[in-house]
Amino acid sequence: MSKILYPPMESPLFEGIKETEFSTLISCLAAKVRKYEKNEYVFRNGEHVDSIGLVLIGSVRVMHEDFWGKTMILAHIEKGGVFGEAFSCADVEKLPVSVVAAEPLEVMLINIKRIVNTCGAACSFHTVLIKNMINLLARKNIMLTEKIQHITRRNTREKLLSYLSSQSKSANSHSFSIPFSRQELADYLSVERSAMSSELSKMRNEGILSFDRNRFELLRKEEDFY
Amino acid sequence: MSKILYPPMESPLFEGIKETEFSTLISCLAAKVRKYEKNEYVFRNGEHVDSIGLVLIGSVRVMHEDFWGKTMILAHIEKGGVFGEAFSCADVEKLPVSVVAAEPLEVMLINIKRIVNTCGAACSFHTVLIKNMINLLARKNIMLTEKIQHITRRNTREKLLSYLSSQSKSANSHSFSIPFSRQELADYLSVERSAMSSELSKMRNEGILSFDRNRFELLRKEEDFY
DNA sequence: TAAATTATGTTGGATATACAACAAAAAGGT
């Protein structure tokens, strides 16, 4: 097996595993490295998937196609990111999505059973790997739940307040920066960018918050409204 | 330890574990059974949680409170259901939600480390338990992703079509039943019930679909529209 | 620095949703 020149050590999947253990790990997992051209399929809708993919170089798009053939981009996963983990861990028969190379791509494919089934042998890192896998799924779970929390709100203002409130909480401060541009925030909250912008302005005028570019500050507590 | 009279064997967490192994399992996991009165807190916002909860009797509500003190019900978990798994598996410091007994409640609390760390000893079921845990997280992940797929659509019609399309796919038929009442479906898709009802009627008139109570049929393919 | 590009804010008209109120149909209880 050719030596992997860019070990994805920085991936959350391999956190806590020593670099010296890495080559043993790769062979124990029977991990394969595959290259794809732009727009080539990595996983195709309807296939059975028993592997997780780890992006080594480039990025992938996770796409969904509905009954009427309308497609939707579900996720864009960059270097170090993992895809297919939910479907392979849940052992779904047919993949309801497709994974496509968004640019020239190199991925590592690992059979999920190799991760989940401890290999009997002396692989001390196997326990770590399982923990990482659980951690990965759990963190994704929390992210998804948070997003749902925001976008289930009825209107643009409430979606914004829900999102900003949670950002404020994790920053442990009324003042915080967000990792999104306006367009990205609008996409994330599933609202119109222009409507969102004007809503932000309105709230600023009403003294609910202030902002400058990506920096926001929440100004009033519930009590103040009454 | 008192014998557990209502072993939660039907819970996905214990799938594949023999009933005879059950008492060993409980003691190996140091599982505790706790009772709560209605509206009593099981987990409180801000606490550190290192256990998952399994509902034995009754049900719980998962609640969230934002910066302005507005609360929102995130989930209602019934008998056999599991809560707190994402936060304990991801090892988050402070719980961002609260879990409250929705009615007289009995839960089993299991320290997550007891599940994830194999206990060295001859617990054959431990591997099964870990697989179940991973499966649980992965399935929840898929459910959340699906929901996001639907509610990110811009308007009521598209949300409905996205949902109905996915139901059609999993039923492997153009004709299928849905597990929701109109109100529940509206809540799930985060739209107004009345607006949804009239949208359904419109689409029926346009020949896109037909329905009778909970039974739906999708009628046209994309091509037909052009 | 100037010019070009991109990001953000603002506005108005067409369209869609929210809300309330009510009608009709279905389900449940006696």
Place this chain on the structure above:
DNA sequence: ACCTTTTTGTTGTATATCCAACATAATTTA
């Protein structure tokens, strides 16, 4: 069967969003 309660469908009006078009500010490139 009857009455009651719940669910579902319909409609009108106030409100909010979408969309396009443009203005302004920030950033990048030459």
